[in-house]
Amino acid sequence: xxxxxxxxxxxxxxxxxxxxxxxxxxxxxxxxxxxxxxxxxxxxxxxxxxxxxxxxxxxxxxxxxxxxxxxxxxxxxxxxxxxxxxxxxxxxxxxxxxxxxxxxxxxxxxxxxxxxxxxxxxxxxxxxxxxxxxxxxxxxxxxxxxxxxxxxxxxxxxxxxxxxxxxxxxxxxxxxxxxxxxxxxxxxxxxxxxxxxxxxxxxx
Amino acid sequence: xxxxxxxxxxxxxxxxxxxxxxxxxxxxxxxxxxxxxxxxxxxxxxxxxxxxxxxxxxxxxxxxxxxxxxxxxxxxxxxxxxxxxxxxxxxxxxxxxxxxxxxxxxxxxxxxxxxxxxxxxxxxxxxxxxxxxxxxxxxxxxxxxxxxxxxxxxxxxxxxxxxxxxxxxxxxxxxxxxxxxxxxxxxxxxxxxxxxxxxxxxxx
Numbered sequence: 001x002x003x004x005x006x007x008x009x010x011x012x013x014x015x016x017x018x019x020x021x022x023x024x025x026x027x028x029x030x031x032x033x034x035x036x037x038x039x040x041x042x043x044x045x046x047x048x049x050x051x052x053x054x055x056x057x058x059x060x061x062x063x064x065x066x067x068x069x070x071x072x073x074x075x076x077x078x079x080x081x082x083x084x085x086x087x088x089x090x091x092x093x094x095x096x097x098x099x100x101x102x103x104x105x106x107x108x109x110x111x112x113x114x115x116x117x118x119x120x121x122x123x124x125x126x127x128x129x130x131x132x133x134x135x136x137x138x139x140x141x142x143x144x145x146x147x148x149x150x151x152x153x154x155x156x157x158x159x160x161x162x163x164x165x166x167x168x169x170x171x172x173x174x175x176x177x178x179x180x181x182x183x184x185x186x187x188x189x190x191x192x193x194x195x196x197x198x199x200x201x202x203x204x
Numbered sequence: 205x206x207x208x209x210x211x212x213x214x215x216x217x218x219x220x221x222x223x224x225x226x227x228x229x230x231x232x233x234x235x236x237x238x239x240x241x242x243x244x245x246x247x248x249x250x251x252x253x254x255x256x257x258x259x260x261x262x263x264x265x266x267x268x269x270x271x272x273x274x275x276x277x278x279x280x281x282x283x284x285x286x287x288x289x290x291x292x293x294x295x296x297x298x299x300x301x302x303x304x305x306x307x308x309x310x311x312x313x314x315x316x317x318x319x320x321x322x323x324x325x326x327x328x329x330x331x332x333x334x335x336x337x338x339x340x341x342x343x344x345x346x347x348x349x350x351x352x353x354x355x356x357x358x359x360x361x362x363x364x365x366x367x368x369x370x371x372x373x374x375x376x377x378x379x380x381x382x383x384x385x386x387x388x389x390x391x392x393x394x395x396x397x398x399x400x401x402x403x404x405x406x407x408x
């Protein structure tokens with residue numbers, strides 16, 4: 001019995017469905033589109049519209065964002081520096097699982113620190129981490145203020161708010177920069193899709 | 205600008221790709237096959253072989269197990285009661301994301317406590333949680349001891365080991381029971397696949 005079991009365990013590793021098998025089934029590669037930028041810069045809006053375009057083209061996608069992470073996996077975390085760091089660490093690990101599952105993953109988190117984004121990049125293989133800097137001036141983001149958060153930060157109701165009393169470290173070498181205070185949503189989406197086509201992540 | 209942005213945010217919610225869109229693209233439903241049982245009962249072996257069969261049939265799958273969870277997302281957790289509980293909580297939340305992503309998800313964790321499994325069940329919709337009790341006598345599991353853990357537990361090198369000095373609460377109403385100390389691996393896999401066919405999770 002023991003030996004049979006050991007033999008089974010060998011088969012186990014050999015026959016495991018792997019990332020390549022999943023990509024083959026999906027008929028496309030997998031990677032993460034890591035949207036980073038200020039609150040109100042348009043990360044979620046852009047990610048959602050890009051996802052829709054990809055889905056229409058038969059690409060298997062998933063978005064990780066505040067909606068499905070902060071209320072679930074990371075609901076035990078607050079906004080202290082330690083908790084913010086743990087928040088991004090877990091998101092990075094879940095992203096890795098999704099990319100391993102063959103999914104074109106999109107994330108929409110402020111992720112203000114270079115080091116944390118770098119940690120996620122290092123979890124993944126080359127070409128699997130596509131850092132997209134959703135660039136928008138603080139002024140434009142604050143005028144939009146879709147969730148009323150800048151107002152609360154200015155009033156002191158929220159502490160450590162990125163751009164107000166906590167820093168945003170802009171990506172130094174992002175794979176793509178989308179200037180959402182210069183472009184329409186439609187053109188922003190187009191820029192991302194064309195990047196993915198040009199780099200061979202998706203086919204024409 | 206503000207008003208345009210607000211309008212965009214409305215579109216955002218309406219146009220989001222949802223679970224049904226993803227299932228439609230995959231051409232199958234999504235759920236979790238939650239394998240539970242003693243260490244050495246054959247959970248991982250069974251999950252891996254079931255995954256292979258599903259993949260061959262074009263079903264989009266992913267396995268969450270000790271290999272990809274304990275060394276990544278949950279590497280900050282030990283084996284205290286609190287950490288074991290947090291371990292399963294996070295796995296439940298990640299499972300929910302994968303099911304939402306349209307993936308037929310398989311998990312292979314001892315998950316010894318009824319209450320924790322129940323918590324995961326409640327995170328999901330009806331029919332999305334398929335509890336599979338991988339039933340194997342302690343004697344048979346201990347003879348197999350594929351990782352040498354029972355030996356260490358008996359020596360006192362490992363504390364709180366399920367079945368030795370920590371309880372295993374067998375599922376009361378699992379969707380399926382697979383008796384791995386009675387069946388060959390092949391027959392065990394067949395039992396799971398036939399269950400999925402019979403219940404309409406996968407098509408003939």
